[in-house]
Amino acid sequence: xxxxxxxxxxxxxxxxxxxxKDREQVAERLLASSAKHSFDPDQExxxxxPFEEGKWFWPxxxxxxxxxxxxxxxxxxxxxxxxxxxxAALASLGIWFExxxxxxxxxxxYDKAATSAHVRYALTEIEDECRHSKMFARLISRGDAxxxxxxxxxxxxxxxxxxxxxxxxxxxxxLLGEEVLDWMQRLTFPDERVxxxxxxxxxxxxxxxxxHVRYAREELRRQMVTAPRWSQEFTRVTSGEFARVFSxxxxxxxVYTNVGLDKREAMAQVKASGHRREVMQTGAKRLTDxxxxxxxxxxxxxxxxxSSGLLA
Numbered sequence: 001x002x003x004x005x006x007x008x009x010x011x012x013x014x015x016x017x018x019x020x021k022d023r024e025q026v027a028e029r030l031l032a033s034s035a036k037h038s039f040d041p042d043q044e045x046x047x048x049x050p051f052e053e054g055k056w057f058w059p060x061x062x063x064x065x066x067x068x069x070x071x072x073x074x075x076x077x078x079x080x081x082x083x084x085x086x087x088a089a090l091a092s093l094g095i096w097f098e099x100x101x102x103x104x105x106x107x108x109x110y111d112k113a114a115t116s117a118h119v120r121y122a123l124t125e126i127e128d129e130c131r132h133s134k135m136f137a138r139l140i141s142r143g144d145a146x147x148x149x150x151x152x153x154x155x156x157x158x159x160x161x162x163x164x165x166x167x168x169x170x171x172x173x174x175l176l177g178e179e180v181l182d183w184m185q186r187l188t189f190p191d192e193r194v195x196x197x198x199x200x201x202x203x204x205x206x207x208x209x210x211x212h213v214r215y216a217r218e219e220l221r222r223q224m225v226t227a228p229r230w231s232q233e234f235t236r237v238t239s240g241e242f243a244r245v246f247s248x249x250x251x252x253x254x255v256y257t258n259v260g261l262d263k264r265e266a267m268a269q270v271k272a273s274g275h276r277r278e279v280m281q282t283g284a285k286r287l288t289d290x291x292x293x294x295x296x297x298x299x300x301x302x303x304x305x306x307s308s309g310l311l312a
Contacts (some may be wrong), residue, residue: 015225016293026218027117030211034124037207041135045200047142055195057084057143062184064251064276068269070261078259085255087198088145090181091136093249096150097177098129100162104170105129107162108219121215128208139201148252154245161242166231168223172239172296174216175287176246180310182209183283217290224294236296240304247280247308277309284310 013020054076063083065071071079105126109119140147149155165173185202188194224232256266270276288311291297297305305311 013225015221016295017221020222020225021218023218023222024117026215027121030121030215031117031124033211034121034128034208038128039131039204039208041131041138041201041204044204045135045197047138047197049196051143051195051197054080056080056191056193057087057195057198058090059184059188059191059194061275062187062279064270065266065273067275068273070266070269074261082255082259082261084143085145085148085258086251088140088143089148089252089255090250091140092148092252093150094136094181095133096155096158098133100158101174101177102126102129103162104165104174108167108170125212125215128212132205132208135201135204139197142197145255146258148254150249150252154249157245161238165238166227166235168220168227168231168296169235169238169242171216171220171223172235172291173242175213175220175290176239176243176284178209178213178216179287180246180250180280180283182206182213183286220296221294224296232295233299236298236301237304239291239296240301240308243305243308243310247310250280280310281312 057080060066060079060083063071063079063086065074065082074082105122109122112119137147150158161173162170182205185206189199189203189206191199224235227235251270253263253267256263288297288305297311302311
């Protein structure tokens with residue numbers, strides 16, 4: 001696979017969004033930002049403070065059943081309990097996804113110069129993701145909700161994906177896992193209705209993930225210009241399929257059973273919910289607009305993205 005050098009950028013290599021930036025310059029800026037704005041969650045957050053009575057664990061408008069007939073029948077305490085279990089399920093999903101991401105990043109830099117800023121930033125991002133996974137695990141342990149592993153089928157699909165994924169496919173999946181949740185977290189950390197610990201966790205994640213998104217976007221643009229045609233086409237299909245898996249895995253159905261609801265009824269109402277569909281599409285819109293601009297959402301891949309419910 002060819003790679004883009006600074007000379008290529010200066011010669012005017014571009015995509016639909018304009019000139020591609022030099023890989024090393026991008027990485028140097030991200031390394032400088034990491035040095036200034038990185039956090040140790042064990043020290044930054046008050047893990048011993050009790051949860052506050054009547055506060056949510058996720059903004060109610062982002063809870064999967066919001067505004068459904070079942071939601072309207074639920075009492076306030078049951079709604080808050082559901083938000084707690086969904087927050088635990090999302091933290092569990094985040095750990096699963098970040099374990100995949102770390103492996104994809106290691107694969108990406110395996111044959112690149114270890115002294116480059118691009119590789120040093122990838123290693124810095126892996127450090128961030130290790131802290132995030134530990135932070136999410138501690139958050140789950142801190143509450144009364146359990147760890148929610150993804151379904152075994154999704155676990156095995158994740159294992160397959162990280163084995164066969166192309167480099168552009170890896171960065172597309174990275175953005176999918178980061179940007180939808182990032183949009184939700186940007187609504188969460190300033191929301192005073194939400195538990196302070198949840199707000200603190202989401203604030204740290206938003207600040208540090210902003211760098212990860214920048215790194216992935218810049219590299220994906222580069223890959224979609226320089227990768228062989230077969231790799232670009234494979235990326236379109238695999239990213240569409242990963243979008244389908246991600247949208248299904250986003251809420252673990254066991255949360256409904258664990259808060260005293262009928263799982264089948266709840267899942268059917270979520271699937272039929274116009275509000276939920278709008279939330280997921282709005283959360284993904286910045287990403288899908290970007291992917292459309294750089295040529296990922298084409299052909300079979302675009303149809304798979306539509307079937308995932310993330311693309312209108």
